[in-house]
Amino acid sequence: MNNQESVLIIDDELPIRRLLEINLTANGFGVIQSSCGKDGITDAASHNPSLIILDLGLPDMDGITVLKNLREWFFKPVIVLSVRNSEEDIIEALDSGANDYLTKPFRSGELLARIRAAIRAGEKSENEPVINIRNLEIDFINHTLKKNRKIVKLTSTEFSLISLLAKNQGRVLTHQYLLKSVWGYSYIEHTQYLRVFIAQLRKKIEDDPAVPELLITESGIGYRFAE
Amino acid sequence: MRPIVVKSTRVRSFFKSGVRDYLIAVLIVAVTGFLCIPLSGASGYHVVSFILLFIVTILATFMGTGAVLMASTLSAVVWNFFFIPPQFTFHIDKTEDILIFGLFFIIALLNGVLTTRVRRQEKLAVEREERTNSLFGLTKELSKAGNLNEVLSVSVKQIEMNFNSESFFVLQDGNKALSRSSRLQLNKVLSPEDYQIAEWVFVNNLCAGKYTDNYSGNPMTFYPMSGSILSSGVLVVRHDFYLESDFISFWNTFITLISNALEREFLRELANKARFLDESDKLYKTLFNSISHEFRIPVATIMGAADSLISSPGDEKMSRELYAEIFTASLRLNRLIENLLNMSRLETGRISPRPDWHDVNDLLNKVSADLKEELKFYNLRIKISKNIPLVRIDFGLIEQAVYNVVYNSLQYSPHGSEILVKANYRNNFLVLSVEDNGPGFNEASLKNIFNKFYRTDVTKTGGLGLGLSIVKGFVEAHNGTVSAENRKTGGAKIKISIPSENPNINPKFISNE
Numbered sequence: 150m151n152n153q154e155s156v157l158i159i160d161d162e163l164p165i166r167r168l169l170e171i172n173l174t175a176n177g178f179g180v181i182q183s184s185c186g187k188d189g190i191t192d193a194a195s196h197n198p199s200l201i202i203l204d205l206g207l208p209d210m211d212g213i214t215v216l217k218n219l220r221e222w223f224f225k226p227v228i229v230l231s232v233r234n235s236e237e238d239i240i241e242a243l244d245s246g247a248n249d250y251l252t253k254p255f256r257s258g259e260l261l262a263r264i265r266a267a268i269r270a271g272e273k274s275e276n277e278p279v280i281n282i283r284n285l286e287i288d289f290i291n292h293t294l295k296k297n298r299k300i301v302k303l304t305s306t307e308f309s310l311i312s313l314l315a316k317n318q319g320r321v322l323t324h325q326y327l328l329k330s331v332w333g334y335s336y337i338e339h340t341q342y343l344r345v346f347i348a349q350l351r352k353k354i355e356d357d358p359a360v361p362e363l364l365i366t367e368s369g370i371g372y373r374f375a376e
Numbered sequence: 377m378r379p380i381v382v383k384s385t386r387v388r389s390f391f392k393s394g395v396r397d398y399l400i401a402v403l404i405v406a407v408t409g410f411l412c413i414p415l416s417g418a419s420g421y422h423v424v425s426f427i428l429l430f431i432v433t434i435l436a437t438f439m440g441t442g443a444v445l446m447a448s449t450l451s452a453v454v455w456n457f458f459f460i461p462p463q464f465t466f467h468i469d470k471t472e473d474i475l476i477f478g479l480f481f482i483i484a485l486l487n488g489v490l491t492t493r494v495r496r497q498e499k500l501a502v503e504r505e506e507r508t509n510s511l512f513g514l515t516k517e518l519s520k521a522g523n524l525n526e527v528l529s530v531s532v533k534q535i536e537m538n539f540n541s542e543s544f545f546v547l548q549d550g551n552k553a554l555s556r557s558s559r560l561q562l563n564k565v566l567s568p569e570d571y572q573i574a575e576w577v578f579v580n581n582l583c584a585g586k587y588t589d590n591y592s593g594n595p596m597t598f599y600p601m602s603g604s605i606l607s608s609g610v611l612v613v614r615h616d617f618y619l620e621s622d623f624i625s626f627w628n629t630f631i632t633l634i635s636n637a638l639e640r641e642f643l644r645e646l647a648n649k650a651r652f653l654d655e656s657d658k659l660y661k662t663l664f665n666s667i668s669h670e671f672r673i674p675v676a677t678i679m680g681a682a683d684s685l686i687s688s689p690g691d692e693k694m695s696r697e698l699y700a701e702i703f704t705a706s707l708r709l710n711r712l713i714e715n716l717l718n719m720s721r722l723e724t725g726r727i728s729p730r731p732d733w734h735d736v737n738d739l740l741n742k743v744s745a746d747l748k749e750e751l752k753f754y755n756l757r758i759k760i761s762k763n764i765p766l767v768r769i770d771f772g773l774i775e776q777a778v779y780n781v782v783y784n785s786l787q788y789s790p791h792g793s794e795i796l797v798k799a800n801y802r803n804n805f806l807v808l809s810v811e812d813n814g815p816g817f818n819e820a821s822l823k824n825i826f827n828k829f830y831r832t833d834v835t836k837t838g839g840l841g842l843g844l845s846i847v848k849g850f851v852e853a854h855n856g857t858v859s860a861e862n863r864k865t866g867g868a869k870i871k872i873s874i875p876s877e878n879p880n881i882n883p884k885f886i887s888n889e
Contacts, residue, residue: 235772236730236771236772254706254710340732340733341733341766341879341881342881344733344734344735344766345766345881347735348735348737358737359737359741359758359760360741361737361741366735366738366741366742368734368738368739368742368771368772368775369732369770369771369772
């Protein structure tokens with residue numbers, strides 16, 4: 150990172166904040182800490198951090214409320230870091246605008262990777278005509294996908310699905326969001342279709358479809374296009 | 377079964393006839409005498425004696441002994457006065473007529489008495505049979521009753537049916553004291569006086585209330601329900617009539633049967649409670665022992681390693697190893713907490729799977745990713761049958777179950793050995809199996825391996841003995857089954873089967889572009 154990126158940590162647990170601070174500082178991030186939701190919102194406004202790490206179990210207000218509040222004016226990435234590990238909690242946080250979700254206890258390496266990915270994704274311009282990811286090249290203008298420079302034949306639904314995931318590379322997109330965006334509202338419950346299409350896509354783009362490395366399943370939550 | 381209607385006149389009727397019977401007897405004898413007048417005469421009066429004997433016999437078949445005795449006496453008198461010459465006197469001329477008159481009188485008496493006795497015997501026999509049937513019916517109903525409430529409702533119904541009496545039970549509360557509200561009439565709370573009587577009956581094991589020597593002013597009768605081991609409570613009955621002596625033994629047998637059935641249910645409840653207490657006591661002890669032991673080891677590792685790192689930094693190789701130790705110990709702690717949480721979710725019944733369509737590939741990939749660290753030393757092979765459909769499961773729960781099974785296999789397998797995970801779809805069932813090359817299960821383990829806190833004696837890595845019982849809980853929450861067996865080649869095999877319909881995917885939808 151050239152200009153120092155700053156991360157705001159909103160968490161009431163001092164040991165967690167300290168651990169994050171040590172890790173982030175060692176990796177070149179500036180760190181701002183808040184121990185409650187109210188302070189967190191104020192700090193986000195005054196420091197304009199590059200990314201926020203948000204805990205859900207805050208003493209003064211619920212993390213989801215903080216997240217919704219932030220999302221009215223804060224458009225940089227927010228990563229939720231919580232002990233709440235149920236699928237509903239994760240989906241709720243993602244639907245409320247979180248870019249990513251990690252459960253405690255977490256691995257520092259994993260968290261750092263997610264932070265970097267989120268910041269990078271935020272810097273990417275939304276309207277790039279062509280995206281290159283590993284050995285793939287996705288051309289949004291001509292609606293083509295190339296693997297190892299060879300065109301892979303995709304149906305139009307397959308293409309919209311992979312474009313959506315690729316444009317949000319690194320970010321978990323929930324089943325509902327994908328179904329709604331690609332198929333429309335009436336298909337929001339039909340996860341089986343989504344699964345079938347993902348399986349088809351994997352066969353076409355993954356080196357080993359059984360052990361996917363590009364289209365990552367976030368169990369019970371959604372899919373993520375790998376970094 | 378015909379209900380036996382008990383009336384106070386019923387038993388007495390064998391000995392005393394009603395006034396009506398006497399009147400009818402007199403009338404019939406008089407009418408017969410009158411109708412026989414044309415037969416009076418030198419030769420006819422013998423015939424009249426037969427007619428009168430016949431009438432007395434008929435009367436004996438439906439009248440009480442008293443009336444029959446009176447009818448026979450009256451007919452003897454009528455025959456003597458109106459028919460035996462000289463007529464209209466009690467005087468008898470001929471010696472043979474005196475003899476015939478004497479015999480007539482005796483035959484009439486015997487006839488009447490014997491006939492009523494036969495009738496009475498027959499009636500008693502029928503009644504006895506009815507009572508036996510009633511008792512038999514009660515026994516049958518009581519033995520069919522599966523719990524306390526059923527015993528109570530059967531009893532109340534049977535008392536109503538056989539004795540026309542309303543009844544209810546006041547039972548003990550399980551601590552050898554009488555409970556304040558009556559059972560089966562839950563809206564009804566005993567009045568303080570009634571409760572006092574019930575308590576007295578319960579303590580003294582004697583009857584009280586109406587028709588008894590104690591508290592006889594009360595409109596209800598209270599019977600103690602006492603068995604050989606414990607008293608279950610008090611039966612309260614509203615009798616409309618007095619139970620006669622031969623009937624009381626029937627009643628007593630009846631309530632003894634009920635009392636025994638109640639005792640049986642109470643003892644069963646006590647046994648269950650005792651077993652539960654015993655189990656929870658054992659559970660508590662095991663939990664305490666294992667938790668303190670299981671938690672201490674990783675905590676000790678972390679403390680020791682961190683301490684070394686703080687006090688003597690420098691040696692990079694050693695530091696690396698210590699860091700790795702800390703990391704492994706924390707993983708172990710995390711797994712312990714996860715298992716305890718899952719167990720408590722299962723115990724409190726807060727597991728309700730929310731199934732959705734999932735790809736078995738994703739499931740097994742997630743398991744192997746989560747076990748990446750542990751699997752470094754093993755050779756994990758995943759075999760998923762071709763064309764396996766999507767399955768409808770709660771991903772989180774089944775992932776945890778498979779994780780636990782694989783993790784369990786790792787604990788018993790030699791480093792470098794193969795762990796084989798297979799996934800099939802057969803007859804609408806998803807079948808997942810995990811096979812290892814460890815020592816396999818011994819006989820005792822095969823039976824208990826899915827029980828809470830069960831640990832085989834070859835356990836080398838500790839653990840709470842919760843892993844596989846959680847597997848069972850999660851799989852059963854999906855209406856699935858889990859089983860353990862030994863492989864023919866040695867090693868253990870655990871199989872999970874979960875019902876899952878074939879997903880109904882419209883091919884038109886897939887190809888519709």
